[in-house]
Amino acid sequence: MRSYSEMNPAAVTVHLMLTACITIFCMEPFLLGISLLCAIAFFIMQNGRKHAAFHIGAIGMPTLFALLNPLWNQHGTTVLFFINQRAYTAEALFYGAVTGIRLAAVLYWFRSFSQLMTSEKLFYLFRFLSPKLALIFSMAVRNLTLFRQQMQRIRTAQRGLGLYREGHLIDDLRGGLRVFSILLTWALENGIITANSMAARGYGIGKRSSFTFFRWRRGDILLLTASLLLGAAVAAGIASGRLDWQFYPTCTPAAHSPVYFAVLTAYFLLALLPVIHEYKEAMMWKRLRQDI
Amino acid sequence: MWTIKSEGVRRILRNALPFAVMPAIVLLLPLGLQEQYYALVSFVMVMLALLLFLSGFERRDLGTRRMILVSVMTALSVLGRLLPVIKPITALTVLSALYLGREAGFLVGALSAVLSNFVMGQGPWTPFQMLAWGLIGLFAGILAKPLKRSRLLLYAYGFLSGFAYSMLLDIWTTVWTYKEFTLEEYLAAISTAFPLTCLYAVSNVIFLLLLAKPIGDKLERIRIKYGL
Amino acid sequence: METLAARHLTVTFPECKKPVLSDVSFELESGTFAVICGPTGCGKTTLLRMCKRELTPLCTQSGDILFESQPLASLDARISAGQIGFVMQHPEQQIVTDRVWHELAFGLENLGTDPDVMRRRIAEIASYFGIESLLDRDPAELSGGQKQLLNLASVMIMQPRLLLLDEPTAQLDPIAAADFLTTLHRLNQDFSVTILLAEHRLEEVIPLCDQLLLMERGTVVMQDSPQTLLAKMRADSPVLAGMPAAVRLWHELKPDCDCPLSVNAARTKLMPLMPQQITALPAPPPRPHTDPAVEISCAFFRYERHGRDILEDLSFTVGSGELYCLIGGNGAGKSTVLSVLAGINRCYAGDVRIFGKRIQDYKGRSLHQNCVTLLPQDVQTVFLCNSGDEELREIDRQYSAHLRDFPFDLTPLLAQHPYDLSGGEQQILALAKVMLTQPRLLLLDEPTKGLDAQSKQRLADVLHGLQAQGITILTVTHDIEFAACHADRCGFLSRGALISADIPQRFFAENAFYTTAASRISRGFYQQTVTVDAIVQLVRRNHEATGH
C-alpha cells in the first residue's frame, strides 16, 4: 500500500518529467488543457486546499498572457479593436492564452515535482550520475536550513546583548551586514568541521558503495513502463505533425484524425496516472478493511 | 539496484553521451519536427552542455573540504536569492570562483540556480540559468588572477556578467514564446528585458562592492588556516 | 600490546611561538578506558586531534604517534579511517546527512562495504544503541543526547579499535551524560575498544575509567590508574577541584581507607568512619526579602501555532540581587525561559514582569539598554568580529577599565580570532562581552560548559561580585555541583513548568537523581549536606565537639 509519493524516485521522475516535457514542447490547446487540469488535480491531491496563493498566481497567468500577447504581436487577421492604431487580434489573444496555459501547467508539474523530491530522493537520483555532485547538493540543501536557524540565533543573540540603538536605521543596517558577515564565518568554519567529520569517517579514500532504502517493486516497474510507452506514443504523435495547429494568420485546428484522438487519450492517461494510482490504492484499502 | 557498477562504463557513458548525442539530435530532430525545432534543440543542447561540464567535474578531485565549501557557498547564495528583487547570486559565484577555483565557481553557480528554483519556481528555464551562472563562475575562475589583482576589473566583470546572463536567458525566452528564433524577436526580447538587465548588472556591482572584501578575507583566512 | 602511544610529541601552530603540545609521551594498552583532564586551553583537543590523522590541524610536529606500533603517518587510509573513531564536542557539527539511517551508513559507504552487509550492521547497531525508532528521522530534530548517541553509533558502526572523544557530554543534562558514559563503558567492556576521552565533568567518568592522564600547559604530567594517581595527588593541587566528590572528601578528611572513586565506595568505606554526633549544620540565615526582579506567572509559550506548549503554566519569581539557578533535562525549556525573559520570544498567555514592569511595556529596545542581557547557549553567536579585542571594543571602547576586576586573563584571547579559541576560552570571552553591557538582570545559559574547575570557581567569584553590586543573575545550568555551591536558590524545570524551587541545601537533599554526588554520599549520615564543603565542615564540627 504505497502512495504515489512513496514510489521509487526514479520511476516518479521519469513519469513527471515526461509529462512536463511534452507540455513544454507542444502547442496543442486541448492537450495543454488536459495537462493543466491533470496537473491541478495532482497538486490538489498532494496538498489539499493549501497554497491558495499559488493557485491564484498560476491560474491568473493564462489570462495575463492572453491579454498582453496581442499588444506586441500583430499577427492574425480577426481584428477585435485598435489600441494606438495597433490591431488587437483574436488569433493573438488565443495564442497568448495557449502559451499561458502551457506555462501554468509546467509550473504546476514542476511545483509538484519539487514537493515530492525530498533531498534523500534527489540524492538517490543524482548519485546515479555523479555521487560527488549528489553529496554537494544534499549538503547544500541541509545547509540552507542550518544557516537560516543560525542567522536567527545570531540575530537574537545580538539583540539580547543590546547592541543596537533605538530607532537608528543605519545602525540596524550595519547590524544586518555584520550578522551576514559572521554567518559567513560560522558557515565556513562549520563547513570545515563537517568536512573533517566526513574525512574522519573515511570519505574520499577510495571507491564508495552506496546504501539506500529505495527499491524497485512491481508497481514502480509498471509505472515506468506505462509512462515510457504512453510518452513514446504521444511524442511520436506530436512528431508526426498531426497535432499541429496553425495559429496565424487565421486559427486552423489540427484535422480530427483517429491518431489525433488516440494521442490525446494517451496523454490524458499519462497525466492522470498518479490520480489513477491513488484511487486504486484507496479502493484496495477499503476492500481490505471490509474483508476483515 | 539501479546503478552502473563499473566506473569505466560510467565514464565512457558520461563522455560519449554529450559528444555523440548532441550532433545526432541537431541532425535528426528537424526531420521529425518542424515547429518546435528551436525550442527542443536549444533545450537539449543546454542540458547536454551542462552534463558535459558536470561530468568533467565529477572526475576532478576537488578535495572534501573544498567540496563542502562549495555547498556552503551555494547555500549562502540561495539564501541571498530570497531577497526581494536584487540577488547576490552572481557576486557569490564570482567570489567562490576566485578563491576556490573555477570548478567550484561553476558548481556554485549551477547548483544555486537549481536549488533556489525549488523556491522561486522550477521550469524549463532552469538548465539555462544553471548554465549561465555556471559559466559566469567558470570564467571568473579562469580570470581569477587579474580579477583578484584589480577591484575595478572585478566590478566590470560583475557588470558584464549581468548582461551576459540576460542574453543567454533571452535565447530561451525567444524560442519558447515564438517557437522560432529570429534575430528580430531576439532583439525584441532583449529590449523588453533591458531595464531589468541593467538593474541586475548594477546590483551585481553593488554586491561585489559590499561583499568582495569581507568574503575574500574570510575565504582567504580559511584557506590559510586549513591549508586548502 | 599498546593500541596508542605518543613519543616526545611536540606541536606548534603556525604563527605561534610557543608550542601547544611539548614533549608529550604516553601509552595506552589495548582495551583501556583512559581519560584526559586538565585546565582550559592546555591542549586536550589538540592532542586528541593529533591522534586522528584526518583531523590533524595545520601545524609543525616532531615526535611520533603510534597506532598498534605503526606510526600514524604510515597507516593505510582505510585503517586510519575505520579503526580510529572520533566523536567531537558539538553534536550538530559532525552530522553529515539528513537521515539517521544515512548517517549510520555513511562511514560504511566510504569503505565500500557491500549494501547487504550494511543493512545488517545498521540494524544491529541501531538496536544496540536503542535508536531503531529514530532511523527515519532527520538528525536535526533529535535532542542533544540523541544526537551525541547517533554520533557515537555512526562511528562505532565501523567497528573501530580506538575511540577518541572530545568532551562528548558537555551539552548533555546529568542523566543523558551518565547514560552516554555508561554506553561507552559497555562498549569498552563488550568489544574491548580502547577509549581516550577528554573531559571536564569527571564525577561520573572517573569511577569507570582505568587510566587517568593529567595535562598541564601542553604536556602530560602524570599517567596512572585513577586510584593511585588521585591518592598521590597533592591536596592543594588545582586539578583536584574538578575531581569527584568522593576523592575530594578523602583528600580533605584523610581517613584510614583507600581513596574512594564512586559514590558507592564513599558511602560504604568512607562515611562509616566519620563521627556522627552532630548530623546537621545550622540552617543558613534566610535571604533578606527584596523586590522581585523577575516575576513570571502562569506563562504559556509555544514556537509554532500548532506545536506543543514549550512553557506550560510556568510561574516563578527571582528577587533582585539573587543568584538563581534553573536546572532540568535537555529540552525541558530552560533556554526558552531565558529567551522569553530577554524579550526575544513572547508568551501567548500569562504575565511576565521585569523589575515590576510588564515586559510588553518596555518599548523599543529599552529592555536591552543596561537592563537585561542574555548570554546565549551557543556562545559563537555572540561574536561578530575578527579578534577578541574588536569584540569587546564593540560594546565599550574603554573595556579594559571595566574589566579590571575580571579574574580571567584575557590578554592571550584578545589578538586571536574568536573562532580559533578553545571551547572554554570562547566561553570566557563571551562572558566578558556580556559583562560589559552592564545589565541589571543577567541571564546566563550554561555559562560553565567547557570550563575547568578553577575557571568555574573564578566564574562564581565574578557572579558573587556582581551580586554584591545588586545585580540579579538567573543562570541555566547542567552543572549541579555549581548550582549547589553558588546559587541562592535553585529551580527545577520539567516540561515547561517549574516543579520545585528552594535553597540548594533543601532542594538537593530532597532530589534523588538531580542532585550532587556529595548529597548522595552523605544521605542517611548527615542532613542537608549537599556540597563537599558542607560535609567537611560538619565533620570538623563533630571533631571539635568531641575534642579531637
Ligand SMILES: Nc1ncnc2c1ncn2[C@@H]1O[C@H](COP(=O)(O)OP(=O)(O)OP(=O)(O)O)[C@@H](O)[C@H]1O
Ligand atoms: N588553529 C589554531 N591556531 C592557533 N591557536 C590555536 C588553534 N587551535 C587552538 N589553539 C590554541 O591552542 C591552545 C590549546 O587549545 P585546545 O583546544 O587544545 O585546548 P583544550 O585543552 O581542548 O581546551 P578546552 O578545555 O577549553 O577545550 C589554546 O590556547 C588555543 O587558543
Ligand SMILES: Nc1ncnc2c1ncn2[C@@H]1O[C@H](COP(=O)(O)OP(=O)(O)OP(=O)(O)O)[C@@H](O)[C@H]1O
Ligand atoms: N526555535 C525553535 N523552534 C521550534 N522548537 C524549538 C525551538 N527552540 C527550541 N524548541 C523546542 O523547545 C523545546 C525546549 O527547548 P530549549 O532549548 O528551551 O530546551 P533546554 O531546556 O534549553 O535544553 P538544553 O538543556 O538541551 O539546552 C525543545 O523540545 C526544542 O525542540
Ligand SMILES: [Mg+2]
Ligand atoms: Mg577542547
Ligand SMILES: [Mg+2]
Ligand atoms: Mg538550552
